[in-house]
Amino acid sequence: MTVTLLDATPASAAAPATTPVPDKPSLIGLDRQALGEALAGIGVPERQIRMRVGQLWHWLYVRGASDFSEMTNVSKDLRARLDAAFTIARPEMVSEMISTDGTRKWLFRFPPRGAGRPVEIETVYIPEEGRGTLCVSSQVGCTLTCSFCHTGTQRLVRNLTAEEILSQILVARDRLGDFPKGEIPAGAAVPSEGRLVTNIVMMGMGEPLYNFDAVKTALLIASDGDGLSLSKRRITLSTSGVVPMIERTGSEIGCMLAISLHAVRDELRDELVPINKKWNLAELLEACRNYPGLNNARRITFEYVMLKDVNDSLADARELVRLLKGIPAKINLIPFNPWPGSPYECSDWEQIEAFAEVVNRAGYASPIRTPRGRDIFAACGQLKSETERLRARERAALEASAAGRA
Structure with missing residues (x-):
């Protein structure tokens, strides 16, 4: 098994640029109204605002510009004013790891916000046939x-901004050569046709519905037909069950919904997904039944991690079918991805297949998700910033040293 760690230093001006200067606000992540207000703030005449917003939107989200100098149809004077007041630079890419199966994991570092410190997050790209x-x-x-x-073993540091959420998409498209530029970043996987980033899943670090406003802004920009232009049917938001925000997700964002279910009894789900103590299975499933736009063409995906001798019995499978009756749904069965110190084992493959058969016979699609990127800790449930891993190892070493001296 080979894992490649690449030097993520950009090889050209078209590649991800430097970390944004903290005292310069970014234009990335602003909706059209806020972008217009930003332009008015640097003296762009009101009669030009709409046209200039359209120009910037095109450069940011169609062409993938990361420097104002690339905006060749914008006057030099306005480019200079924009550069003096704002930034559109990419975050720092600390590392890029490539799995033996082609999965890529990027570690991004964002600059401090206010009195905070720089923070790191991980983003994963999964190439598949046709998508x-x-x-x-x-x-x-x-x-x-x-x-x-x-x-979940890493404490919450802060929410990401709409800019930081969108930047993950922009850098991925930079790195993969997915923007229509004359110069392609060194090392990019250039598509022979179409796009390489076709689908977005809000399934990385964090609970999206605990950061609703920023996630909403970012996803509406990502799905804007004059920009990144991702279909809302190709954007899936996954929640562990923040029930009061589920209706708003459907009505205000309109994306596909995935539910991290993982158990069919409240007492077990309380242990596996502790948010269940706040909003139990009955409340969660009622919110799913009322999800705006729900129909057979817009099914909810229920994610179910397969834990050996915990939630993988055939009785669990039959209860799952009973609970979901009447909800247009697909059930993703996820073989558990181990991590150091995890208290669980993955279900045996034969048991996963038997579980899937029960669900399939009831009329639900129940694909078994092929584990991707396990060798670089990029699989489902394995993400954790490298800084936090290092700190955990340092704490363990200190504790071991102290124990040795005792």
Whole structure:
């Protein structure tokens, strides 16, 4: 098994640039109204605002510009004013790891916000036949402490901004050569046709619905037909069950919904997904039944991690079918991805297949998700910033040293 760690230093001006200067606000992540207000603030005449917003939107989200100098149809004077007041630079790419199966994991570092410190998050790209899925993070760390999830062992540092969420998409497209530029970044995987990033899943670090406003802004920009132009049917938001925000997700964002379910009894789900103590299965499934736009063409995906001798019995499978009756749904069965110190084992493959058969016979699609990127800790439930891993190792070493001296 080979894992490649690449030097992520940009090889050209078209590649991801330097970390944004903290005292310069970024134009990335602003909606059209806010972008217009930013332009008015540097003296752009009101009669030009709409036209200039359209120009900038095109350069940022169609052409993927990361420097104002690239905007050749914008006057030099306005480019200079924009550069003096704002930034559109990419975050720092600390590392890029490539799995033996082609999965890529990027570690991004964002500059301090206010009195805070720089923070790091991970983003994963999964290439598949005919599509490429980008797994995007919404928070630095997580508050949910799901017992099977590595990210849940990292405390929440802060929410990501709309800019930081969108930047993950922009850098991925930079790195993969997915923007229509004359010069392609060194090392990019250039598509023979079409796009490499076709799907977005909000399934990275954090609970998206605990950062609703920033996630909403970012996803509406990502799905804007005059920009990144990703279909809302190709954007999936995954929640562990923040029930009060589920209706708003459907009505205000309109993306596909995934539910991290993982158990069919409240007492077990309380342990695996502790948010269940706040909003139980009955409340969660009622919110799913009422999800705006739900129909057979826009099914909810229920994610179910397969834990040996915990939630993988055939009785669990039959109860799952009973609970989901009447909800247009697909059930993703996820073989558990181990991480150091995890208390669980993955279900045996024969048991996973038997579980899937029960669900399939009831009329639900139940694909078994092929584990991707396990060798670089990029698989489902394995994300955790490298800084936090190092700190954990340092703490363990200190504790071991102290124990040795005692």
